[in-house]
Amino acid sequence: MKRCFLKFAMVIFMLTLISGYVSSDALAKTKKGDPSFGRIVYIDQNMAFVVINLGKKDGVEKDFSFEVYRRDTKIGEIKVVKVRRTFSAADIEYTYKNRFMKVGDTVRPFKKAAETFMRRQKKILREKLNELFIQAQNLLKNKDYKPAEEKIREALQLDPENKKALRIFNEVKEACLREKLNELFIKAQAYLKEMECELAEEKIREALQLDPENKKALKMLRKVEEALRTIISIEPETIIVDINAPKNIIHSTAMDVLRKYGCLISSSNPVKYSLQASKNKRVPLIKDIISESGPFTRNKIYYSVEVEKSPKSDYLVINRLIIYLRGVYDKEGQAYNYRIKMSSAAYKEAQEMVRSIKYLAEGL
Incomplete structure (x- = not known):
């Protein structure tokens, strides 16, 4: 056994x-x-x-x-x-x-x-490595990062601990990272220009996943966060406006803001609004902004003014002016989801609008 x-x-x-x-x-x-x-x-x-x-x-x-x-x-x-x-x-x-x-x-x-x-x-190994190093460095100079990475990986397979191969590999990795970050920054800037803040934020966070300490990405993220302000709610002192005035001051001034910050205000996408008055009911100045592309409108700007009938039948009392960015409406024009955000520049513009309304209204 x-x-x-x-x-x-x-x-x-x-x-x-x-x-x-x-x-x-x-x-x-x-x-x-x-x-x-x-x-x-x-x-x-x-x-x-x-x-x-x-x-x-x-x-x-x-x-x-x-x-x-x-x-x-x-x-x-x-x-x-x-x-x-x-x-x-x-x-x-x-x-x-x-x-x-x-x-x-x-x-x-x-x-x-x-x-x-x-x-x-x-x-033989030394000659082969030198050949691969030269090829990788030339590709790196020409910004052909992927082929350069393939060459240096081939070198590391032959000699995993070669210091020169590891150094060139790190150079290729850093160059690839810079290229990818630059691509994300360009996209983020383009989204910011169009006030697509959420998409810009998404690209910047992608960049931070690649390089968490990147100063440019962190600076851009702060810029986006500043742009993503929550709902602007401005409550001025009571303003009385004559609804029979030849020019509707509230509407025309608000439209200036919308034209500046909202892409929807155009002849192809008409804005439907109504100014209604009732003794006990507050009514929005602009009821809805409906896109022609479908029953739902996403990421658009709209605003409303809460009003009520004054004791005098020919006047409305403005209790609250609200400017919205990124509301979602259903096909009936009713807002059912509020994700309201606005840039700091638009915030200042809205404040100016309220001051203008108040000043002009006092002169009526």
């Missing part, structure tokens, strides 16, 4: 080795005698698996392992057909002749072959 178990364990060990994976513990067990020599750790009818210990470098034990062909029990032509663990090339060949091969043999000639191979491999 014990013998069967040992045979099973040996088979598992050999399969592990021939598959190309050798742990540090397994390697340590195969290194007997002079540690600078290699050792044949597995052999079958066609292949032998060889481990070369190259000694320490930078305080780390270096091993070189590969498979070789064998013919019967003699070494005829031995070729390196696979390079394990550290190297990726499989096309470098070395030839040795007429040596009997068995498990446990030290393989002094392979040590020289391995060292020669390593020197040649380092030269």
